[in-house]
Amino acid sequence: MPSPDPLPRPLDHLAELAGPAGHGERPALVLREGTLNHNTLRERVALLAGWLAARVPERGARVASWAAKGELTCLMPLAAARAGLVHVPVNPLLKRAQVAHILADSGARLLLGTPSRLAALEPGDVPEGCAVLGEGEALAAAREAGVALGPSAADPGALAAILYTSGSTGRPKGVMLSHANMWLGAVSVAHYLGLAEDDVTLAVLPLSFDYGQNQLLSTWLAGGSVVPLDFLFPKDVAKACAAHGVTTLAAVPPLWVQLTEVEWPAEARGPLRRLTNSGGALTVELVRSLRGLFPAARLFPMYGLTEAFRSTYLDPALVDSHPTSMGKAIPFAEVLVIDEAGAVAADGAEGELVHCGPLVAQGYWQDPERTAERFRPAPAASRYGGTAVWSGDRVRRETDGLLYFAGRRDAMIKSAGNRISPQEIEEAALASGLAVEAVALGVPHPRLGQAVHLVVRGDAGHAEALAKRLKADLPNFMQPQHIHWRAALPLNPNGKIDRTALQAQLTEEYGA
Structure with missing residues (x-):
């Protein structure tokens, strides 16, 4: 396939690509009430x-x-x-x-x-x-x-969308995306996935996420068809794949785990050409399960962050030999591993993943302070220059150029593909008046990636009332799986709550 065209256009021009001179009669959007x-x-x-x-x-x-x-x-x-x-x-x-x-x-x-x-x-x-x-x-x-x-x-540089995403502190913040950000994201994905006009994408991910929204944009750019699906049970996904001849399926690790546990008839598996994953790393065991269940489908592990859309993907040809790798940069992305001195880290050494290039968002809506923390001048080694996203994620690059995830620097909880702010849960608990202190943590979980645990200081007699209040105030994916009541919370030498000690205790007791 030739190199993708790097020239950005107004986002709405996507709707014009399959007009009368093209293949306008082909299905584009399959809804319950009919097909457009x-x-x-x-x-x-x-x-x-x-x-x-x-x-x-x-x-x-x-x-x-x-x-x-x-x-x-x-x-x-x-x-x-x-x-x-x-x-x-x-x-x-x-x-x-x-x-x-x-x-x-x-x-x-x-x-x-x-x-x-x-x-x-x-x-x-x-x-x-x-x-x-x-x-x-x-x-x-x-x-x-x-x-x-x-x-x-x-103007392709004009603001087109604000996607709200949780940070490690505070309430959701709005990531500002331009026409160019979204257009080039669609072009990039359509290119490296090899999407075509006869492709059918089952859109199971929320359209409020960049990963979910790109299901629409990249498929339509290629002239393909999208089947939106809000499902209750994993078996509904398999049924939809069979009913619509789905060729492309995107999910996050917890959903993939559930999908490998349901029956997939031949008519559901047969048409699938590609599986894509983001929102968390695939385990070696899960990769093997997916490869066994869908041997004819190419598997694309991917890494991304809303502030830069997506950074890397692993070539499906390397999945079996390098199942834990993040792969290499997607088209239009420059991904650098930067050490503490601000230089490119040596092969095999850990550094911070820094994303440069035209996929970098325009910052956080009306939040210059947090924008300045994450959106900073690109490293001197960047061929793009300008503003880069400093991810906070620790990665390493091996001699073959493949990247590997090492860990996060912040306290973000990633559960079932959702990025969850610990502070948002803590603030909800404190606002109830039923907890004196509160700490939310992510504990390793075999199905969710991380499960939300909430440790509170207060009267345990309020346990039922607090759980009820949180269910009313927080969405389901933010609900703590466990609420731990303590008479006192551990403190570090600076007199602050020792989150590290609590994390270690809960991981030892409840971790996967």
């Missing part, structure tokens, strides 16, 4: 963009979506970009407190969502000046208005 071909997809994007531009005339204004996978959530990334707006996709699993924070922080002018989700919002959750509308109403209004907006002439 690429021509219809292009028309629906144009109508939704026209309605959005009229409803929110301020260019650069933020518009949020909070709904399960469907026509609205799949069209919004392109329609909002075409309308000159900034899309803020909200994870449908979040509870009202997190949604209220995202709406306020982003300054959203419009929220479109599932009526049942919108009904859960309380007075004060929606900021003044933000209109709220059900997703069905919005789609109907766009079709009724009948104003089709043509392809934009947006």
Whole structure:
């Protein structure tokens, strides 16, 4: 395959790639209520963009979506970009407190969502000046208005989306992505995965994540078809693969574990051409299971971070011989391993993974302090220069150029593919008034990667009340698997809570 075109374009131009002169009659989006071909997809994007531009005339204004996978959530990334707006996709699993924070922080002018989700919002959750509308109403209004907006002439460097992601401290922060970031991400992935117009992608990952959203963009760029799926049980994924002739399946390690434990009929396994993984490393045992279950499918282990979309992938030809490697840089990414002196680390030596190049995001929305911590000048060795993402992840590069993960420098919890802020859980526990002190930790778990454990100081008689309060205030993926009540928490020599000691105790007792 020739080298991918590095020229960025306005993101909404993706909708035009399968027009009348191309293969517009091929399926593009398979929904419960029917299938949209690429021509219809292009028309629906144009109508939704026209309605959005009229409803929110301020260019650069933020518009949020909070709904399960469907026509609205799949069209919004392109329609909002075409309308000159900034899309803020909200994870449908979040509870009202997190949604209220995202709406306020982003300054959203419009929220479109599932009526049942919108009904859960309380007075004060929606900021003044933000209109709220059900997703069905919005789609109907766009079709009724009948104003089709043509392809934009947006500056590829302009802001197109804000994706909210948890950090190791504090509430979710909004990562600012430009048209170019998202366009080149789609081009890069479509290229190294070898996507084609006859590919069918089963979109099981949340569209509020960059990994999930790229399922749409890279597949459509290649002229392929996307089948969005919100599933309850792993067997539903296998059934969908069989029903739709799925060729591409992306997941995170905990889901892969579950998928290897269900029955896969031949009609589900046969069409699969490629499996992709991110959100955590695959174990050697899991790689073997996947290779045994899907021998004809190429397996792509990948590493990424929202601040730079994706950094590396491992060539499927090397998976059996190097199952623990992160691989090498994806197209348009420059990945350096930098030592404490700021120089490129020697082969075999640990250093910090630094991502340079045009996939680097524009920083955190209205958060210059945290932006300055993560987005810093590129190392002197960079061929791109400019701003780089200093990941905080420790890696090493061997003599063959392959990278290997060594560990994280911060306290981020990664559970079931979700990045979880310990501080967000701790703040929720303290805000309940039922805990005097609180520490959230990630403990190794065979299925989740890490399980959330919460250690609190307070009256254990409040155990049931605290668990109930957390279930009301935090999304399911943030819920502690265990809450440990202590009369006192260990302190380090500086008088601070000794998180390291607590981590060691819990890992020894509960770790995988």
